[in-house]
Amino acid sequence: MSWYKRLRVPHVFALLTLMVFLASLSTCFVPSGIYERETKQIEGRERTVVIPGTYENVPKEFSAQGLLIGTHEDEAESIAHPVSFFGFLTAIPRGLEKSADIIFFIFIIGGTFGILQRSGTIPAAIRALLDHLGHSITLLTIAIMVILAAGGSTLGMGEEFIPLVPIFLIIARRLGYDRIYGLAMVILAADVGFAAATTNPFTINIAQGIAELPLNSGMGLRIVFFFVSVSWTIAYVLRYGKKIRDNPQASLVFDDGAEEPHDDLDDHTFNRFHAITLVSCLVIFAGILYGVQTWGWWMADMAGGFFLMGLVAAAVSDLNLDESTRAFIDGMRDMVVPALVVGFARGIQVVLIDGQILDTLIHSAATVLQTVPKYVSVEGMLVFQSTLNFVVPSGSGQAAMTMPLMTPLADVLGITRQTAVLAFQFGDGISNIIVPTAGVLMAMLAMARIPYGKWFRFVLPLFLQLMVLAALFLAVAVAIDYH
Secondary structure (H helix, E strand, O other): OHHHHHOOOOOHHHHHHHHHHHHHHHOOOOOEEEOOEEEEEEOOEEEEEEOOOOOEEEOEOOOHHHHHOOOOOOOOOOOEOOOOHHHHHHHHHHHHHHOHHHHHHHHHHHHHHHHHHHOOHHHHHHHHHHHHHOOOHHHHHHHHHHHHHHHHHHHOOOHHHHHHHHHHHHHHHHOOOOHHHHHHHHHHHHHHHHHHOOOOOOOHHHHHHHOOOOOOOOHHHHHHHHHHHHHHHHHHHHHHHHHHHHOHHHOOOOOOOOOOOOOOHHHOOOOHHHHHHHHHHHHHHHHHHHHHHHOOOOHHHHHHHHHHHHHHHHHHOOOOHHHHHHHHHHHHHHOHHHHHHHHHHHHHHHHHHHOOOHHHHHHHHHHHHOOOOHHHHHHHHHHHHHHHOOOOOOHHHHHHHHHHHHHHHHHHHOOOHHHHHHHHHHHHHHHHHOOOOOHHHHHHHHHHOOOHHHHHHHHHHHHHHHHHHHHHHHHHHHHOOOO
């Protein structure tokens, strides 16, 4: 497998633009088709889900005008058209538009962390953490990753951690590690926890709602998977850390000339104002989590909570109004690239829907899975959900598209619906650590100035190991008739 060590990948925006172009090109060759859809109330929110058994092929029409600038919107919907060159050009702007809630959520979080950074709360808290746990690097890594994994598992946190990347890069450098180690502590912990999904409101709750299962049922097996997968991931990160501490030149980003985040920790000492700010923010954050779990809060609601956090931090600190405003703007400015990455990645899904081939891909996979034994089928579900995450990098969106089909398929195959939900959760969650269309991953890579190719080399072995682990858990779920 030495090929992946020679992998060279372009800048994230160039990579995503190329993927949008290839997706647009594929609409010329992949047959078009569509499912009927209906709107349902699932976990307090309206969701548009596919209706099983309604897939129909749609004839595809080619024309010079259609390939160049597209067709008129008032043409019959019974005819499909390949995505035009102009459709490719507009896919990324439309992806940005459709991802507006996530993009502005990222901006608000960035602004809030900008205030916390300018007030000295964050650097002072980090210095205090290093003073207390810096003597035990292993313990510090375990504590950080378990906390972040718990956030991903219970509340589906991911975007919220993006502003933390520079902080953990500083921590990693102070401990003698590289940028990959610092990023891994954040993204791997969050994504592996997300895959375990003990109570994740954005994936497991939606999937169980569609599958007509009790909310948060079947948690026992997912908790076991959480501890096993997170422990495995922590051990993987620690082994990499030991290797580069023993030989710094073994680092995948050794002497690459990338700019490191500014380290001014020694200029800050944790005081009572920092403590008040930190406690206030933690209380507000707890309120945000309660709103997500109890009231079904979404991006705008959570963004409002983080905005309040910024206001409180500005009021408690000694920053005046102008300083607080400038800090908020600077924090948002730092999030420009991470936020835009999310919209660029969404462009792939835009063109697949425009060319009416996304439903074809889903229907084809479901048809194949019906023809194999249940033990093979459940592993096929895992692979299918992982692959689909490449073009639908949204857990809630993927649940709405696939679970209405996987649920009756599980019934036919004699697999419990809970197992089908588990296959969706594992496939969607684990692949987030490697697919180049995962917005949070690519946003964090951009912040850490780590090329995707180097991250791929680091994370591929872990991805394969976690997929094998997930496959074993799914086999157990089938064997025990998991409910």
